[in-house]
Amino acid sequence: MLDISEVARRASVKPSALRYYEKIGLIASVSRHGLRRQYDPDVLPRLSLISLGKAAGFSLEEIAGMFRLTPEIVLPRDRIAARAADVEAEIERLQTLVRLMRHVALCPEDDHLSCPRFQKLMRVATRERAPRARRAPRPTRRAAAT
16 A cells, blocks of 8 residues: 555656545545555556646546546547547647747848748747648549540
């Protein structure tokens, strides 16, 4: 058995967070030693998953929905894949923002708004796409055969 202070230290989580996680059903203490909660060592991997879920942007309520106190932890692959796509999109947005900021810092133009590269980066950063020239439709096989 692990004392609440030992679990908090090993999982880098405050004891108050452990008590809250227990209250919402993410973890369970197995006994008490005086007033101090005692946990099974199996709580540590569960706390790691909670930490990873939070880092991935899932709320505690979403995490609780994924694995309430059950013997097995079954992670919803479709929800995790969707969140991974959201994180990738956010990474792309932030990389564009970094490029924009670096360009602003190094651009020799007096007026950034007159700089074509700055304008392009602004469109990308705000997800505005520059109008593309329309191409003539490709001939279909039927039209090409006639």
